[in-house]
Amino acid sequence: MNKKKWILLCILIVVVMILLPLSLSLLFALITALLLDGAVQRLQKHLKFGRGLAVFAAFTAYVALLGMIGYFTVKVVFDQFVSFASSLPEIIKEVYASIIQPTLTKWEQVQETIPRGVVQSLEESFTAGLKSFEEGVNGFLNSLLDFIAFLPGFMFEILIYLIALYLFSLELPRLKRMIADSLTEKTKEKLTLVLEELNKAGIGFVKAQIFLSALTFVMAFAGLSILGVPYTVVLSLLIVIVDILPILGTGSFLVPWAIYAFFQNDQALSIGLVILFLVITVVRRVIEPKIFSSSMGITPLAALISLFIGFKLLGFIGLFAGPALVIVFDTLRKARMIRTDFKF
Template structure:
């Protein structure tokens, strides 16, 4: 008996070791499972062969992803390059138009302070601005380097597409091979757990996509109305920081609004604050409904798992945290985990 447990432990450890090197294959398998419903529908409804159904669904998936990805990446890359060219002068312009006049006004109201103190404060602020300038230039250089890494990504993406096509063709055989090693009772539990996890996993991705698209649309429309530059790039940035439970849209919009007001651009500053309020209120109204409908777990459980996962292991915890809650809830529904006690 112990040999079986040792063998199973070795397999599990080996799988975890290989996961970082097999991400394209893993994503291909997950995508194939998501597309399997469409493939089965074509086979049953229109009497397609397995090969015809897989080719049809695979082609439609690739075309949709290519069109969407092309326009989105093209827009973001163009705005990133333009922004990287203007970054070296951005901070200094901000200092000249906003911070320096503020210092002058403060000097006017602080005439009683010694001149040396005022000069020290100004030098400290200038050094801070220079540091921020260097940081932003480095950040934009990293973004440009990320863009230059596209060829390597394309190779990984090609492997992903080939694996997706082959796994979609072989999925019924893989399923039959797995069933051959399972007892009937174990098979029922595995299918119950797999169906629950599949439903919850799709629901989690669906919830994130819905909320991200909604945030992107509101940010893009709002920034366009305000006449802000780089609307697509900034809207994407807002979506990214909004996913993080520690940050949120306020970490981008509120400082930006303050700087705009300091630069005497009251219209943009107030508009950004209103946009922040609108995005926050709309998300808080819709978020509980989206999570409860898509995930099947309470919004509180989703929020706590996101926060704790992020605090423990960083960005990866945003996915792993809710996944653990979903797996626990699924195993509980399948009576694999039983919690029945009284204190």
């Protein structure tokens, strides 16, 4: 009998692993329903709402909050993006007049004093650079078209997510009873402990990410405002996005900008951008392990190692998967489902 149970469990795990990538909307809906269940229960307890009315109230408030955040974010970003796009031709013209044209003029004067072989090699390198730049622009445009094509499917996924969230919220007590009835008391105790720890760590992880991103946005917005840079909201959001990537995330945005400002003879802006880059990078890297450790209940060293190894192995996804695996392992160890008290 035990053997049959293990076989069924293995089959179930394989099926879940196959279906999980195809059911992310449903998975996120279930997780959200679990997170909102506390609010639903409080409405039932304090306001004496029935389950259906409590779920409807919590769901409506959640959707309204998402809608407000989405509306204001899209509005601000769209307005500043349109303003930036309208000034882009002038920026390109200025770059050509102040950097490209003087460089070409100097090159025409200098190339007469350089051996022909060196000139040819430099011209080939320049041509290769232009080709790479052209390929990069084409890649960006293709990515933009792919994103536009992706939007209808994304909106459909959002619709499925919201419908599933509402239905999961309604059915959550029955789902919990079904799972509880199929488990022994000992297994229920362990599973309850695991779920409580994972829920606590998961909420802590989300809070840590939101706090770090908000801190980065504030530092970027304040720094760009002091430097008198336009489109501060859009640029600060871009800095937040690239800063999620570890090591030198903001460097891929701020350093080229600082170099451009230097060639524009705007040394104050160039130095200011470098200082802003250093401040954001140092502050984030110093407090990141501490924030993760205090939010998720793991040590700063474990948080730092999990972030670093996770990124090295899985890239961006590893930033989430690394700490998550540490949390799962630590939770299973506390539930004594994994034994670590052995000796060699």
